[in-house]
Amino acid sequence: MTVVGPFGLSVRDQVLEADVQAGLAAVEAGLLDATKSEVPFITEAAQHLVRAGGKRFRPLLVMLAAQFGDPYAPGVVPSAVVVELTHLATLYHDDVMDEAEVRRGVDSANARWDNSVAVLTGDFLFARASHILADLGPEAVRIQAEAFERLVTGQILETAGPQDGRDPVGHYLDVIAGKTGSLVAVSGRFGAMMSGADEGVVDILTQYGERLGTAFQLADDVLDIASDGHESGKTPGTDLREGIPTLPVLHLRAQASAHARPDDLALVELLDGDLTDDARCAEALRLMRKHPALEQARRDTVRYAEEARASLAPLRACSAKTALEELCGAVVHRVG
DSSP states (O other): OEEETTTTEEEOOHHHHHHHHHHHHHHHHHHHHHTOOSSHHHHHHHTHHHHTOOOOHHHHHHHHHGGGSOTTOTTHHHHHHHHHHHHHHHHHHHHHHHTOSEETTEEOHHHHSOHHHHHHHHHHHHHHHHHHHHTTOHHHHHHHHHHHHHHHHHHHHHHHOOOTTOOHHHHHHHHHIIIIIHHHHHHHHHHHHHTTOOHHHHHHHHHHHHHHHHHHHHHHHHHHHHSOSTTTSSOTTHHHHTTOOOHHHHHHHHHHHHHOOHHHHHHHHHHTSOTTSHHHHHHHHHHHHTSHHHHHHHHHHHHHHHHHHHHTTTSOOSHHHHHHHHHHHHHHHTTO
């Protein structure tokens, strides 16, 4: 059993391990190449988060999905570079919107430079991803464009909030299906499609990626509250400080509304206050960590991960399928 990549997936097949390791190494080289510019400052800013590392969750999914066709097909690695560049670009933009100071254990780009540099660097990465994508054919361009539209729509829905009468939890799940699920779904789709896998396999791995992406984001929601920062690479409570309505908070609000328990109402009042104050934020984290809403969010994460695992059932038995199933377990393991 070998652990592959920063995400920590256990792989028991030596041939699969070699293929995935080689693919991820090629993706890493491709990321560095794609973020080079004739302007040294642009290279420094664009490679800031690349060199900070990361789980490479999306490229890993591309490599595993490609095992259902020809994993050495020429479009596999470039498509993995595209999805990771797109993801990295969104991180630059997210950190500006969230006013985040830390990303992947290093200063965020906006903290190191300023918001303008961070936004423009994100735009640069989108442009480089589009350049690579153009060589993968019009179908790949269409798929990525649709996913990017969903991603931006999810971000806008999060900013706008739920319409009157809409269940906030249902609204939030729509948000993360767009913001996170869309690009993870494309990772599964590109890996299968670029490898020449059957259309039915492509569809299965697309749906798998959608569900797994939702579970992955829900795990991040839990980690924002439950972790000490090492697992996520972000400052704990970042979402709380910014008033982002993550799933644990939404569950808390629902319980407070339904039962009006004094402790719940007091915690909601605390969350609605100024959490830029370190002491208030620390108190909010302490209370959220022991509240049943956090455990409820953990259960939701497990449920989506299990749905992703179940969607793989029609695929033929092989080491890649086993690895994809274990990837669901790795997502759940992050939240305990």
